[in-house]
Amino acid sequence: MAETLEKEITKKKSEALLSKRRKKFVLDPLNDDNPITIQVLGICSALAVTTQLKPTLVMAMSVTFVMIFSSLFTSLLRNLIPTRVRIIVQLAIIASFVILVNEVLHAYAYDVYKQLSVFVGLIITNCIVMGRLEAFAMGNKPYDSVLDAFGSAMGYSWIIIAVAFFRELLGSGKLFGFEIFSAIGWSSFPTNGLMVSPVGAFIILGLIIWVQRSKSGYVEQH
Amino acid sequence: MQRSNTYVILFSLVLTIILGGLLSLASVGLRPAQKKAEEFAKKRQILSAVLDIEQVPDIVTEYNSRISSYIVNANGETVEQESPAGELLKAEDLDIEKEFKKDPADRLYPVYRFHTEGNPEDIEAYILAMYGKGLWNDIWGYIALATDMNTVVGIVFDHKGETAGLGSRITDKAIQERYKGKKIFDDSGEIASVSMLKGENNKPASIDDHNINGLSGATITAKGVNYMMIDYLNYYLPLIESLKKGEVVAVSMLNTKN
Amino acid sequence: MELISLGVKSIFIENMVFAYFLGMCSYLAVSKKVSTAFGLGLAVIFVLAFTVPVNWILNEYVLTEGALAKWIPASLGDFSTVNLSFLQFIMFIATIAAMVQLVEMFIEKFSPALYGSLGIFLPLIAVNCAILGSSLFMAQRSYTIAEATVFGFSSGIGFFLAIIAIAAIREKMKYSQVPDGLKGLGITMLLTGLMGIAFMSFLGISI
Numbered sequence: 001m002a003e004t005l006e007k008e009i010t011k012k013k014s015e016a017l018l019s020k021r022r023k024k025f026v027l028d029p030l031n032d033d034n035p036i037t038i039q040v041l042g043i044c045s046a047l048a049v050t051t052q053l054k055p056t057l058v059m060a061m062s063v064t065f066v067m068i069f070s071s072l073f074t075s076l077l078r079n080l081i082p083t084r085v086r087i088i089v090q091l092a093i094i095a096s097f098v099i100l101v102n103e104v105l106h107a108y109a110y111d112v113y114k115q116l117s118v119f120v121g122l123i124i125t126n127c128i129v130m131g132r133l134e135a136f137a138m139g140n141k142p143y144d145s146v147l148d149a150f151g152s153a154m155g156y157s158w159i160i161i162a163v164a165f166f167r168e169l170l171g172s173g174k175l176f177g178f179e180i181f182s183a184i185g186w187s188s189f190p191t192n193g194l195m196v197s198p199v200g201a202f203i204i205l206g207l208i209i210w211v212q213r214s215k216s217g218y219v220e221q222h
Numbered sequence: 223m224q225r226s227n228t229y230v231i232l233f234s235l236v237l238t239i240i241l242g243g244l245l246s247l248a249s250v251g252l253r254p255a256q257k258k259a260e261e262f263a264k265k266r267q268i269l270s271a272v273l274d275i276e277q278v279p280d281i282v283t284e285y286n287s288r289i290s291s292y293i294v295n296a297n298g299e300t301v302e303q304e305s306p307a308g309e310l311l312k313a314e315d316l317d318i319e320k321e322f323k324k325d326p327a328d329r330l331y332p333v334y335r336f337h338t339e340g341n342p343e344d345i346e347a348y349i350l351a352m353y354g355k356g357l358w359n360d361i362w363g364y365i366a367l368a369t370d371m372n373t374v375v376g377i378v379f380d381h382k383g384e385t386a387g388l389g390s391r392i393t394d395k396a397i398q399e400r401y402k403g404k405k406i407f408d409d410s411g412e413i414a415s416v417s418m419l420k421g422e423n424n425k426p427a428s429i430d431d432h433n434i435n436g437l438s439g440a441t442i443t444a445k446g447v448n449y450m451m452i453d454y455l456n457y458y459l460p461l462i463e464s465l466k467k468g469e470v471v472a473v474s475m476l477n478t479k480n
Numbered sequence: 481m482e483l484i485s486l487g488v489k490s491i492f493i494e495n496m497v498f499a500y501f502l503g504m505c506s507y508l509a510v511s512k513k514v515s516t517a518f519g520l521g522l523a524v525i526f527v528l529a530f531t532v533p534v535n536w537i538l539n540e541y542v543l544t545e546g547a548l549a550k551w552i553p554a555s556l557g558d559f560s561t562v563n564l565s566f567l568q569f570i571m572f573i574a575t576i577a578a579m580v581q582l583v584e585m586f587i588e589k590f591s592p593a594l595y596g597s598l599g600i601f602l603p604l605i606a607v608n609c610a611i612l613g614s615s616l617f618m619a620q621r622s623y624t625i626a627e628a629t630v631f632g633f634s635s636g637i638g639f640f641l642a643i644i645a646i647a648a649i650r651e652k653m654k655y656s657q658v659p660d661g662l663k664g665l666g667i668t669m670l671l672t673g674l675m676g677i678a679f680m681s682f683l684g685i686s687i
Binding site for chain 3: 047092197203
Binding site: 080081082083084085089092093099100107108110111113114193197 | 245248385
């Protein structure tokens, strides 16, 4: 803490590339202000793709890409975008980047592309992306917006990767398609079909939220 | 900030043109790679009906050197037809999903010949395409028959959206292995196909040349697979009969291109 | 008959919320009271029943390969190889946003009472994944126009059922002792999981 403070003072004239204020943009969404577990955003796509780690990782990367670039783009244009049509402009920007991701996946990762099917398209309506554009990128400088987007995307990513880790491990006894239990000589590991079904996703996410919230002490009032 | 209507319209117009242009560029630029990826996936699937795909080092080379293909109609006659682009329609380019929507008598059916390694004159197996309905959505697959046109050499299935962990198990190797060595004709020479029974723990006595263990918890998917197989074996029957009699001996040239 | 089967399937078995996790954001945010959940549910049915067929028309006559050739006379040029499907996402979302606006204006004009209860939810719906998701599923599964309409409408009903049910349970949950960390989102997730199990019992029904 003290160290970062000192750094702050020495570089007071021009703000550091990763000043305390900026670090906050990145670190907050990872835990205290996590988009999924605290702000309850972007859950739709978080669950549907998490039966296996590989598509989940691709999904996380796609969301990160879309978030960073649409934030950058929106932030650059923020003084030009007419207020009355800003929502549709944001949607158009997001949709364009999503289409780009979709086309690239189609060309270079056809397997995953087929597995993710419509859920790549649904990044468009992922509330995290829209939410950050509206709440942050519309009113902040490009570099800050990119950091903020990166932070939120990472907060989203680690949660869905955690969910996928448990679902693939318990549901099919594999990690990244590798038979983990037969590899350690426990080939009779009873895999749980419920974990592969949508129900497993709800329950695992519910439990992750419980653990995460009891650690951070966040309590939601009814 | 309030802007004039002209500004709003102009802004939207410019943004549309820029984004639209960029997207068209990306789409056109990536189209060849996308087509290649689709073809690769299809070739991989066809090959995996006859080979252990994990052991194949280069799928495209293997495919081009060992598979040749042609198209037949419902009467088992070879069809040569032009594709929309004006070239000769290849079996690989046939969209089986589109064919499936036509009347069975009007459909075109692809036939893939699997040649012995190093000897393109010799045929090891015939691979036939199948398409049908599972529980939720479409299922499809390829069945490889030995040259006696009776013994199943291998089979591969895929699906659009069967239940994960239940119906989706039709893509499991272990389940597809069950079809190996089974017969599609019964003793009287009628198509009997190979069917999955209900559940997985059937008495050994009920497992024979035409019946194998099914999928517990996914009876409807298994039924869909059974119907698909018997339907398509019957659609291909004229071809199967003529190949059985050894009528088609001439082996056309292998695809040397692509 | 097949349409009825498709309807039942989209309402119960392939429920937007329980089977595909679509519309979760609004499902979680607006399910604290039954009355508001009711309003949102109705609005979703409304918008889905309109947008899915409209997007079907767009997809059939503008986006897919050769679609333009169906109505542009050949004298204007050969459009049979034009494939605009890469614009699918952006077209669908634009249609949805526009349709939501239209529906909103329409209701405001003809039924102020309904507007009073639905009005505030309509803008929310433009970014509801269930709406875009249904259109994308429709395109992916190559439905006919009749199927698309039934699918849109019954997907809406499925969402309506789910959100009313969870809102009713959450109203009761107020009187339960829930561990602090689980309050709100956590317990709702677990509840949704349990409801998902109940809906799974419809699996395999075919009509």
